[in-house]
Each structure stands twice: as structure tokens, then as C-alpha cells.
Amino acid sequence: MENPGESIARAPLPTDKTLRQRKSxxxxxxxxxxxxxxxxxxxxxxxxxxxRKVK
Amino acid sequence: xxxxQVTFPLAPVYKKKGITFHQALAQAIHPEGDATTNSGFVAxxxxxSVRSGEIAKIEYDxxxxxxxxxxxxxxxxxxxxxxxxxxxxxxxxxxxxxKSLKEIITKMKAGERKSLAIGVGxxxxxxxxxxxxxxxxxxxxxxxxxxxxxxxxTYITNEYELGDFGVGGLVFSQAGFQTxxxxxxxxxxxxxxINAILGAHVEKIEPGEVHYELxxxxxxxxxxDFAMLLPPFRGVDLKAFDKLGIEISEKLFAPSGFMKVxxxxxxxxxxEWVAADWPQTYRNPLYPxxxxxxxxxxxxxxxxxxxxxxNGTLIAPSPPRTGMPSGIMGKLAVISIKELIxxxxxxxxxxxxxxNMGAACVASAGxxxxxxxxxxxxxxxxxxxxxxxxxxxxxxxxxxGEIGLAGHWIKLALHYMFIYKAKARFGWFLIPx
Numbered sequence: 503m504e505n506p507g508e509s510i511a512r513a514p515l516p517t518d519k520t521l522r523q524r525k526s527x528x529x530x531x532x533x534x535x536x537x538x539x540x541x542x543x544x545x546x547x548x549x550x551x552x553x554r555k556v557k
Numbered sequence: 558x559x560x561x562q563v564t565f566p567l568a569p570v571y572k573k574k575g576i577t578f579h580q581a582l583a584q585a586i587h588p589e590g591d592a593t594t595n596s597g598f599v600a601x602x603x604x605x606s607v608r609s610g611e612i613a614k615i616e617y618d619x620x621x622x623x624x625x626x627x628x629x630x631x632x633x634x635x636x637x638x639x640x641x642x643x644x645x646x647x648x649x650x651x652x653x654x655x656k657s658l659k660e661i662i663t664k665m666k667a668g669e670r671k672s673l674a675i676g677v678g679x680x681x682x683x684x685x686x687x688x689x690x691x692x693x694x695x696x697x698x699x700x701x702x703x704x705x706x707x708x709x710x711t712y713i714t715n716e717y718e719l720g721d722f723g724v725g726g727l728v729f730s731q732a733g734f735q736t737x738x739x740x741x742x743x744x745x746x747x748x749x750x751i752n753a754i755l756g757a758h759v760e761k762i763e764p765g766e767v768h769y770e771l772x773x774x775x776x777x778x779x780x781x782d783f784a785m786l787l788p789p790f791r792g793v794d795l796k797a798f799d800k801l802g803i804e805i806s807e808k809l810f811a812p813s814g815f816m817k818v819x820x821x822x823x824x825x826x827x828x829e830w831v832a833a834d835w836p837q838t839y840r841n842p843l844y845p846x847x848x849x850x851x852x853x854x855x856x857x858x859x860x861x862x863x864x865x866x867x868n869g870t871l872i873a874p875s876p877p878r879t880g881m882p883s884g885i886m887g888k889l890a891v892i893s894i895k896e897l898i899x900x901x902x903x904x905x906x907x908x909x910x911x912x913n914m915g916a917a918c919v920a921s922a923g924x925x926x927x928x929x930x931x932x933x934x935x936x937x938x939x940x941x942x943x944x945x946x947x948x949x950x951x952x953x954x955x956x957x958g959e960i961g962l963a964g965h966w967i968k969l970a971l972h973y974m975f976i977y978k979a980k981a982r983f984g985w986f987l988i989p990x
Contacts, residue, residue: 503773506719506753513743521748524930524961533963537933541967544915544935544955545989556838556908 560648570981579615580605588844589800619894622816622849623887626790635762636678642762642784645691654785658695661783665704671782674767676713678786680758683875685714686722688787690920696749697923711779713754713767715872717864719743723874725861727936728949729957741958758872759786774867790852808843816849817841820857827862832912832942839886848890851883860940881916882939884990885909912940915955919968931964
């Protein structure tokens, strides 16, 4: 089993630019729309209980 | 948020919808009735202030078991609000946890260094996503309080790898590459300076000490000043009896206490697990007019690979099935019952296998309209299907993860939408599960 401390220490660290982007109101508003669209797509794909019927 | 913002009385909602509401504890199911009636019924004990303690029989033609879990704090000595740790599984628990956290932060503000242990309190727990979420919320609160340098935060979990979340981890595309939830989660742990203990079964809690065993059989002690560890779940204390009054609980319920439905409970090994093991209709095979949905149904097995330590201790995250999947199962049961009433026993009923439905999870990592953050994830399907998706078991296009302020806004929007839906306000049915 891998040592979690070592594995975490090797994980990619977000740059200052990435951290700023995660808080940018404009970028995050666009991401808000994009994530919602992705979720709606996923919901439409797999949330229709009566589409597949069995006796 | 306060307890008042996340709770509301149910009776007026049911009254508005013309549904008879009994606030009572279900104690036994009699699917064949008894000596006095041929109709199935549930024996209940009332818990409302007017009829508290009164015993009654509620007859049914169809029954949906949606009890949720029993919080099994007893599985680990010293676990839970009656022991040495706090919990966030009920709003009362969460209020107590917030109070304890506030006290710890006050001490840190006075210059004291504190250790915080957050995670799951048993090798077979589920809801690792909730523990993950709470970890990062606590880290956020401590950072906002200006005392982050005085806090040692450790996430202790039964997951073999970070990002497992009880679903065997995720693979998704990001910036033109396929990446894993392991790498993605580890990155967040590194960014926020949080330690992790993985593949752990918590054996017992003593004041200030979490005693645990790892998958490799080694044992350790994690010292804490504040600990929030989730309990394992089991089915509620519900029994079943036949018409003669003979107990048939083992026919209706799995040993875990969850209700058996149309799943494959043969107990085959991990290597032979397939998507078709998972239930489709959530009907009990023996009594098809009984449905079990959400946490109440017995899953056929885990989704993550189960492991045993050399000492024989099972360390295996249980499959998560709260939230979106629970909502869909509930809806399925209702639609199926509608068809069975309209057409009769020969009616087609719908299916909603977790191997054929997706789920979205938005794990808060800090609140605030400008400074908040959350990890938004979707997966499709919840249970991997290696026949349909040979490489990763899931659709890479419909499985993704992203961290940012947008996730917090989504979490906030979902909160208000779900409360709105649960209150059955105008247009509630348009809000998806």
C-alpha cells in the first residue's frame, strides 16, 4: 500500500493562476453554466425510470 | 446555516398534498396480515406529541420502505455523540459538531495547537464524500478564522486510495487528458495541507485517541482534540412476521438489516461482479408489493474493491446510494405502483438500476458567495459497467470533476431547490432528483 503522505506530496499543486481562476467571478459564472449543462445532460441520459420496462 | 434553515415540519406538506401522515416508528412488517386481517400491515409506534407511544397497525396494498439507515455508532466502541467524537448525520448532531468546532477554534485563537481528525469511524462505512466535504469545510473555517497554522487536520478513511468515494474512484477527462479522482483529490489535499490515513478500520475511540488498523495489518493511534467520524450504517430495527406470527425477518432483510430486493445476493467474489447484479425494480422478490429504495435496500455488494487485513478485518467502503439515486428510486417505485394499480399485477414496471443511472455530487469545500469553493463531480453510471464501458467502467464524457467557486453556487442553488421541492411548492415536480 502506497504511503498517502508521499503520494499527496507528489500530487500536482495548482498554480496561482489556477487558484485565481477558481475564484474569478467571470470565469466561474461561465463554469457555473457549463457544469449545469453537463449535469442536465447526465440527468437526461439516465433518469427515466419508465423507459426500460420489465414485467 | 442554522438548523431552522434546513428543517421544516412535514405534516403541513402532506396535508397540502392530501396524504395521510402518521408520525410513527415502524416496528414490524406483516406482509400477509395476521389472524385478524388478510391485508399486509406495518405495526407502528407513534412518536408525535398527541399519540406518543400508542401502538397501531397501518394496512397497505403497496409498501415503500424508505427508512434510511440506522446510524450504527455501536459498531465502534467510543464512536459518536455518546462516546468521544461528534457526528454530522442529523441536524442535531451537526449543531453539536459546529459548537465543538467553535470551541476548538477559540482555543487556537488563544495560541493553542490542535489536532483534528475527520473521516469515517469503521472499515465498512459509506458516505466518504460527506466526510471529505466536512474535512474541507472545517479547513476553510479554520483558515477564515486566521488560525490555520495551528491546526493539524487528518482525514482518516476506509478508502484504499483518496478519491475512491466508495465507488471505486472515477476517471474523467480534464484539459485534454484522462485523469483520476485519486490524483485530483490528492492535489486538493496537498493544496490545503491536509494529512490522510487510508485503508483504515477504526477499532475504538478513547478520549483523544482514535485506534485504527490498516489494510496491511499494522495498527496505529491518531491523537485528536476534535474528531468527527461518521458511523457505519445498517438497516433500521424493523422485523417481519408471517400470517401465523412467525418471524421471517431473514427472508425480507439481508444480515445488514437492509431489505432484499431484485438484486443478486449470491455473494460472488469481486472478480465476478457485473452491473446486472444491481437491482432494477427495487421490489422484494417474496412480496412484490413491497419496494425498498434509497439506503433501505440491500446492495448486492460493494462498488469499491473490498479488502481484508492480514488479521481478517474487512475494510471495504459500502456503496453510497443517498441523494440523487435515492430520489430516482423513490420516483420509480411510485410510477411502478401507479401502473400496478391501473393495470394490475401484469403491468410493466420501470427500472432504475444504479448501473444505468448517473449521479452528481457537489462537495462543499468552503462557504461564501465570493470565497466559497466546492468540488463538482458527476459520474455515469454510478455502478461501473465494464461491458458497456470496457476501459473505465463509466462514460468518460459524462464523468467529470472540477473545483471552484461555481461549485459552491451550484451547491447553494441545489440546497434551495431541494428544500423547495421537499415542501411541494408550485412546480416542485419540475426540479429533478
